[in-house]
Amino acid sequence: MTPKVDILILGAGPAGATAARLLALQGRSVLLLRGPASRNPHAGSLPPTIAEVFRSIGVLDAIEQANFYPDLGVVRWWLDAEAEVESYVEGSRGYHVQRHALDELLLTLAESAGVEVQRNSRAPRVELDRGIVEHDGGVTEARFVLDATGRAGLIARQIRRFWDPRYRTVGLCGLLRASETFDADPHYNLMEAYDRGWAWSVPLSPRCRYVCFYVDASIARDGETQFRAELARTVEFQRLFGDAELESPPWVRDSSLYYSERYAGTNWMLMGDAASFADPLSSSGVEKALLSAQFTAEAIGRCLDRPAEAGEAIRSMNAREARVWREHAESAARTYAAMLDLYDTPFWRDRAKPPEL
Numbered sequence: 001m002t003p004k005v006d007i008l009i010l011g012a013g014p015a016g017a018t019a020a021r022l023l024a025l026q027g028r029s030v031l032l033l034r035g036p037a038s039r040n041p042h043a044g045s046l047p048p049t050i051a052e053v054f055r056s057i058g059v060l061d062a063i064e065q066a067n068f069y070p071d072l073g074v075v076r077w078w079l080d081a082e083a084e085v086e087s088y089v090e091g092s093r094g095y096h097v098q099r100h101a102l103d104e105l106l107l108t109l110a111e112s113a114g115v116e117v118q119r120n121s122r123a124p125r126v127e128l129d130r131g132i133v134e135h136d137g138g139v140t141e142a143r144f145v146l147d148a149t150g151r152a153g154l155i156a157r158q159i160r161r162f163w164d165p166r167y168r169t170v171g172l173c174g175l176l177r178a179s180e181t182f183d184a185d186p187h188y189n190l191m192e193a194y195d196r197g198w199a200w201s202v203p204l205s206p207r208c209r210y211v212c213f214y215v216d217a218s219i220a221r222d223g224e225t226q227f228r229a230e231l232a233r234t235v236e237f238q239r240l241f242g243d244a245e246l247e248s249p250p251w252v253r254d255s256s257l258y259y260s261e262r263y264a265g266t267n268w269m270l271m272g273d274a275a276s277f278a279d280p281l282s283s284s285g286v287e288k289a290l291l292s293a294q295f296t297a298e299a300i301g302r303c304l305d306r307p308a309e310a311g312e313a314i315r316s317m318n319a320r321e322a323r324v325w326r327e328h329a330e331s332a333a334r335t336y337a338a339m340l341d342l343y344d345t346p347f348w349r350d351r352a353k354p355p356e357l
């Protein structure tokens with residue numbers, strides 16, 4: 001007989017692990033499939049607004065105990081040659097995180113709440129009609145199947161995903177290490193706009209920084225040559241990081257925007273990046289994923305406990321995810337448009353108009 005669970009979740013990033021934990025705390029049986037870990041180190045900044053989200057999903061104490069590197073503000077060389085320094089208000093701070101550490105912590109918390117986790121288990125096939133998932137550990141039937149596979153979008157791609165046809169963006173990412181402390185505040189993010197993109201740096205220690213150049217996919221190449229070429233087009237990043245060593249060859253991460261035709265049906269839901277992708281400009285992808293997971297867990301609780309309300313729960317999930325993506329896309333387009341006075345180049349022009357929905 002096929003084993004059955006209430007909920008099977010594909011993907012154990014922030015969205016998957018969080019929804020799994022919240023659903024287990026509701027008393028549901030949850031199976032979470034965690035695909036193989038990424039080969040490249042990924043890091044991100046979580047601005048101070050994330051603390052309230054961590055609190056509302058019940059993990060703030062665990063996050064505080066994990067001692068992530070504090071995020072105290074942003075220095076931008078953006079519309080002006082002068083640095084614009086944004087310091088977070090006294091008493092509030094965000095976190096600079098190595099993503100494998102954050103993901104592992106959220107996964108451990110899910111396991112402690114009773115979630116069954118299968119590691120290194122990919123799900124190559126999902127039969128949505130019957131709620132049957134074939135995965136590396138076997139075949140499982142679930143009342144709800146949740147897609148939290150991020151950009152891979154295992155179910156999302158069966159539903160229908162829309163890409164903005166006008167452009168694709170990628171991040172050229174690398175980990176830089178210096179023999180001495182960088183000449184920048186060790187807890188601040190750095191951002192610099194230049195003619196064909198923008199640069200972003202997340203500190204992980206006073207001598208180690210994660211650096212990404214966001215450029216059009218048409219010019220992107222893996223490897224150090226392209227990474228150094230982008231660095232050379234900047235002014236401040238070149239000054240700060242021109243002499244730093246790369247820990248490993250830089251890599252390309254697709255950062256193009258997309259959204260889905262629908263986000264929920266009678267036995268499936270899409271969460272976090274599986275549902276839609278917010279421009280990294282906002283630095284709020286993890287926050288968006290956690291909120292999406294929280295809303296999804298509530299919607300499923302409603303569907304399972306009060307079947308008469310299932311239609312309304314699914315409608316509001318669809319409306320919410322569509323609104324969230326639209327707001328993110330419009331906000332990113334406004335930021336790109338504001339730059340046109342300085343750089344009226346294809347990169348900034350193409351991204352300055354919000355996508356037509």
Ligand SMILES: Cc1cc2nc3c(=O)[nH]c(=O)nc-3n(C[C@H](O)[C@H](O)[C@H](O)COP(=O)(O)OP(=O)(O)OC[C@H]3O[C@@H](n4cnc5c(N)ncnc54)[C@H](O)[C@@H]3O)c2cc1C
Pocket residue numbers: 010011012013014015016033034035036037038043044045046121122123124148149150151152153154171173202212253254255271272273274280283284285286287289
């Ligand atoms: C270059 C770049 C920089 C970014 N910087 C930031 C930042 O500074 N701050 C921020 O908040 N956000 C940032 N983001 C966005 C952020 O990374 C995402 O929004 C966030 O990780 C979404 O979480 P998620 O759980 O939805 O998806 P993910 O984190 O992508 O997790 C999906 C998981 O599913 C797994 N998976 C995939 N396929 C399968 C399968 N078939 N079976 C099982 N598992 C599978 C993957 O291995 C992964 O573990 C950045 C994104 C990019 C591309």
